Amino acid sequence: MKICKKCIQPDSRPGIYFDKNGVCGACLWEEEKKIIDWDARYKELQNIAKWAKENSTGNYDCAIGVSGGKDSTKQALTSRDRLGLRCLLVNSEPTGITEIGKHNIENLKNLGFDVISLRPNPIVMKKLVRRDFFKYINPVKITEYSLWASTYIVAEKFNIPLIIQGENPGLTLGASNTGVGTDSNAMKANELNTIAKDWREYLEVDGIKEEDLYFFRYNREILEKNGCKAIWLNYFLKEFTNHENAIFSREHGLQWRREDFDHESIGTYSQYFQLDTDSTQVNQLLKFIKFGFGQCMDHACYDFREGRITRKEAIELVLKLDGKCSDVYIKKFCDYIDITQEEFWKTADKFRGSMWSKDVDGEWKNEIRHILETESNV
Ligand SMILES: [Zn+2]
Structure with a gap:
């Protein structure tokens, strides 16, 4: 490691x-961001916007997938106010939306947008989440599936020429095989390895039929045949970062977590990440078990x-908070998919990554933690 x-x-x-x-x-x-010709990229973006306006045959120039969070607020306002596009926002409502999440999506609507909300059948959703927990220990995989697909589905049905997505994770996470490369083309979001594999794999879930999965896939071939384009905004805008977007969006009414929130309860100190659903907290805990790091690391x-x-300071924060998650969230999640907490931990331990080993007292020890402790003492 x-x-x-x-x-x-x-x-x-x-x-x-790693290099x-x-x-x-x-x-x-x-580093690369410092030498990119951002003016040229912005001109490229303006040309794409101009193309979308010239090629829209319906009522809207672009479709934007929104959760109501910092990135979607930035995407929507940039598209409308700077690029002059007529936007249709597409919201895929998460299971168990939080109060802040509700406030933020309402805030975005009230900034003056037409919005379509899609919500896949909750009974189907629950079955799929449960299955993904046991199979991949990833309870948000299927939610992300519908989150991505909804914008593309709506763009196709409304003949919208341009889809605007926020962050290409291939650029910002430093991972080479996210499946989507490091360019501006977001049409291939279906290849993201956080959702990837074929949607048909969910047909093996008891009682799930093809028609139950309509909101979990999009038809990329038809969209491409229709000449539809999809772009990642962070490829074009230097200031499209988590922090800048959070500040920008707060100036436009977005609510962050309260300043005095309990850091240990969600395993991070940041006030503006993933505000719309609590399932994030459990997912980050599971990520910590599987890969040895959670959201505080990010x-x-x-x-x-x-x-x-x-x-x-980064090392100290990670040592203090990473992987922490209040039992409240774990219990809520277990209740949601009808399992006991004992089953939860038994399954989690089966997926524990190779960076974990048990110490003499039988406690789990994480090698990443060990490396960080060593570095902090140097
Ligand atoms: Zn690095």
Whole structure:
């Protein structure tokens, strides 16, 4: 096991790459951002917007998938106010939306947009989440599936020429095999390996038929045949970062977590990530069990790379918070998919990554933690 020589990202992130100096792809992207001709990229974006206006045969120039969070608020306002596009927002409502999540999606609508909300059948959803928990220990995989697909489905049905997505994870996470490359083309979101594999795999779930999965897939061939384009906005805009988007969106009414929220309960200190559903917290805990790092690692790495905290501070935050998750969220999740907490932990332990071993007292020990502790003492 190793961590990035620059930030502290571990090599257990799926698909991550390091250069010969041991620097991770996300840090390399941060460097690359300094030499990109952003004016040229913005002109390219303006040309795409112009093309969309000239080629829209229906009522809308672009479709934007929104959760109501920092990125979607930034996407919607940029598209309408800077690019002059007529936007249709597409919202795939998460299971168990939080109060902040409700506030934020209402706030976005009230900034003056037409919105379509899609919500897959909750009974079907529950079966699929349960299955993904036992099969992949990933309870949000299927939610992400519908989240991505909904915008493409709506774009096809409404003859919308352009789809605008936010962040190409291939650029920002430093992972080379996210499945979508590092270019601006978001039409291939169906190849993202966080959702990937064929939607047909869900047909093996008891009682699930093809028609139950309509909101979990899109027809890329038809969209491409129709000449529809899909783009990642962060490819074109230098300022499209988590932090900048959070500040920008708060200025437009987005609510963050309260300043005094309990960091340990969700395993991070950041106030503006993934506000719309609590299933995130359990998913991050499971990520920690599987890959040895959780969301505090991601947030501390972003803050370090963009110069808001030092490497030492990042290490301290991760050692203090990463992988923490209140029992409240675990219980809520277990109740949702009808399992006991004992079953939850038994299944989680089956997926525990190779960075874990038991110490003499029978407690789980994480090698990434060990590396970080060693580095913090140097
Ligand atoms: Zn790095």
